[in-house]
Amino acid sequence: MIKKQLFSPGPTPVPERVLLAMAGPVMHHRDPGYEVLFQEVREGLKYVFQTKQEVLVLASSGTGAMEAAVCNTLSRGDEALVVRGGKFGERWGEICEAYGVNVTPLDVTWGQAVDPGLIKKALDAKPAIKAVLVQASETSTGVMHPIKEIADIVKNRAGTILIVDAISALGVSDLPMDQWGLDVVVSGSQKALMLPPGLAFIALSAKAWGFAEKANLPKFYFNLKEELAVAQKNQSQFTPAISLIVGLREALKMLKEEGLENVFKRHALLARATREAAKALGLELLAPTAPSDALTAIKAPEGVDGKKLKKNFEDQFGLIIAGGQSQLKGKIIRIAHIGYFQSLDIIQAVSTLELVLKGLGYPVKLGAGVKVAEEILSAA
Ligand SMILES: *Cc1c(COP(=O)(O)O)cnc(C)c1O
Numbered sequence: 542m543i544k545k546q547l548f549s550p551g552p553t554p555v556p557e558r559v560l561l562a563m564a565g566p567v568m569h570h571r572d573p574g575y576e577v578l579f580q581e582v583r584e585g586l587k588y589v590f591q592t593k594q595e596v597l598v599l600a601s602s603g604t605g606a607m608e609a610a611v612c613n614t615l616s617r618g619d620e621a622l623v624v625r626g627g628k629f630g631e632r633w634g635e636i637c638e639a640y641g642v643n644v645t646p647l648d649v650t651w652g653q654a655v656d657p658g659l660i661k662k663a664l665d666a667k668p669a670i671k672a673v674l675v676q677a678s679e680t681s682t683g684v685m686h687p688i689k690e691i692a693d694i695v696k697n698r699a700g701t702i703l704i705v706d707a708i709s710a711l712g713v714s715d716l717p718m719d720q721w722g723l724d725v726v727v728s729g730s731q732k733a734l735m736l737p738p739g740l741a742f743i744a745l746s747a748k749a750w751g752f753a754e755k756a757n758l759p760k761f762y763f764n765l766k767e768e769l770a771v772a773q774k775n776q777s778q779f780t781p782a783i784s785l786i787v788g789l790r791e792a793l794k795m796l797k798e799e800g801l802e803n804v805f806k807r808h809a810l811l812a813r814a815t816r817e818a819a820k821a822l823g824l825e826l827l828a829p830t831a832p833s834d835a836l837t838a839i840k841a842p843e844g845v846d847g848k849k850l851k852k853n854f855e856d857q858f859g860l861i862i863a864g865g866q867s868q869l870k871g872k873i874i875r876i877a878h879i880g881y882f883q884s885l886d887i888i889q890a891v892s893t894l895e896l897v898l899k900g901l902g903y904p905v906k907l908g909a910g911v912k913v914a915e916e917i918l919s920a921a
Pocket residue numbers: 550551602603604605629676678679680706707708709729738
């Protein structure tokens with residue numbers, strides 16, 4: 542027997558409460574009960590996004606909201622500054638290019654955070670840049686970009702908005718949209734929101750809605766102005782992913798019960814325990830200086846194949862982790878601690894790491910990582 546468990550940075554484990562909530566019969570979205578449900582969900586999303594703006598709910602994976610961010614705020618031929626420090630940064634560039642938006646790439650070594658000074662420099666050099674697109678947490682490398690510092694640079698430029706892919710950061714780390722002046726914030730259901738894949742979320746600042754007035758890129762399914770108008774009546778333009786919205790209400794309740802502050806603290810603690818345990822085993826982190834609290838990217842040690850590491854996690858112990866993508870293929874493993882995770886999950890992941898490394902002939906002192914993780918978790 543092997544018990545499969547998700548330790549991947551999306552999809553992530555779904556709490557029993559949420560699964561049970563979704564198991565009921567599908568209600569009709571024109572039923573008055575749906576309006577009550579959606580009203581509650583809208584309030585909960587504002588709490589998690591830390592905004593007074595409407596958070597729009599789309600039936601798509603997270604990338605749908607990324608696409609919506611671009612085609613609703615920009616126009617053909619506009620200039621965009623794209624922070625490319627991983628696979629998801631590259632995706633911003635690909636979406637812009639698909640829509641005829643001119644990309645000025647700001648390439649960052651994978652595993653490092655962008656230097657905000659370089660963003661300021663790029664904006665000063667090319668004042669025509671209409672949008673800065675960045676990840677909060679770059680899931681392919683496990684890096685957290687300095688969003689507050691970037692927002693401080695962008696927010697006083699009337700002609701530029703900051704578009705943040707917070708798909709693996711929202712509900713993990715503090716990212717107060719209104720307080721920091723983030724213009725577009727995007728997220729998805731299958732990360733810290735503890736749901737199956739299928740929902741994407743997007744919120745726009747007043748400044749970004751101003752951009753939306755002038756944006757001329759084509760759009761139909763993801764027309765956010767039209768979505769806003771109906772969302773405020775607790776409706777949606779098209780058939781919503783009703784069962785997922787029912788689950789979302791439950792997941793949002795859980796976040797509210799724990800309190801955002803505690804949610805952030807929990808993620809920070811689990812992340813620190815994972816990082817320190819890996820180091821105690823003599824392993825190197827891919828992002829030692831600016832790690833995301835959503836996941837830990839660990840370099841496969843010399844002579845150990847990262848693909849084999851990931852495979853053995855799953856085949857021998859049932860833990861589904863992630864490997865490296867593109868240039869990091871076979872070079873790293875990524876262990877997630879985003880969403881429905883608690884301290885003992887980390888012990889399990891670290892213990893598995895020790896066992897798998899030992900199985901591959903890497904000299905590991907069994908329990909050395911677990912010990913460090915337990916020390917950190919018990920001191921909290
Ligand atoms: C998961 C993820 C995405 C992609 O989301 P999909 O739901 O697969 O479309 C985009 N950006 C980041 C940072 C992510 O973690």
